[in-house]
Amino acid sequence: MSIYLIFFLVLSYLVSIKCLYYRHRRTLVKSLKRVMNVLPGREADGADITALIVTAHPDDECMFFAPTIIRLVELNASVHLLCLSEGNYYNQGAQRKQELLKSCAVLGIPASRVTVVDHKKLPDDPKAEWSVSLVSSVIVRHIRAHSVNMVLTFDGRGVSGHANHTAVHKAVSHLASTGQVPNDCCLLSLVTVGLLRKYIAFLELPLSWLLSSCLCCIIGSQGYRQAKAAMLCHRTQLLWFRYLYITFSRYMFVNTFQMIPQGPKNLKIY
Ligand SMILES: [Zn+2]
Secondary structure (H helix, E strand, C coil): CHHHHHHHHHHHHHHHHHHHHHHHHHHHHHHHHHHHCCCCCCCCCCCCEEEEECCCCCHHHHHHHHHHHHHHHHHEEEEEEEECCCCCCCCCCCHHHHHHHHHHHHHCCHHEEEEECCCCCCCCCCCCCCHHHHHHHHHHHHHCCCCEEEEECCHHHHHHHHHHHHHHHHHHHHHHHCCCCCCEEEEEECCCCCHHCCHHHHHHHHHHHCCCCCCEEEECCHHHHHHHHHHCCCCHHCCHHHHHHHCCCCCCCCCEEEECCCCCCCCCCC
């Protein structure tokens, strides 16, 4: 009897995840309109979105942001990537840059929309302290040059806690609080979850869906295959634990975001 009960519970859980996925597909555009502050009655679709994903290293885009990139590309949004280092910690920068371009192509971002910064003051190094003013100036230039209206980046915990990830968040928060972001541009930070939630793969989906967030991006089995193919482009990083990450990380299936609050515009800093 108890075996039947367990089987029923597991089956119900899996069915509820499938239902969530289909419900999410219907409601994603509405959530995007809400975060972009588009009036409910106004027609808007993915083509109105120019999104900028800001990362610190090659492979961050697929390790952490793949569900978002895949869903935005599906909606015909213009997705740009700004990666603030070449990932040169082991002197493999040139190779990692090529891997990044391949990964982006798999995710649907053409090379013309990928920018990799190679600056001696922005090394790939968890012990390096990146300058907030330098990083924020690079980001705001990019926002203006490409008329970006949605920026997506790490939150203050940087998913893995890497100092370069948190430095990117600090820079975007600095832009937000000093009113340097264009009026029509919204800023979103990727929610870092605890260890248990992080490594239960798609089983975590109901929690992500139910807990409050501004934006939730979920991919199904086809999207997961795409995210996995992008991960495999980063050949220099394919150590055994990377395969565990591909199998068990919830970031391969779902992303949730919170809004980064913005201060008054055009503040003059003396
Ligand atoms: Zn990273």
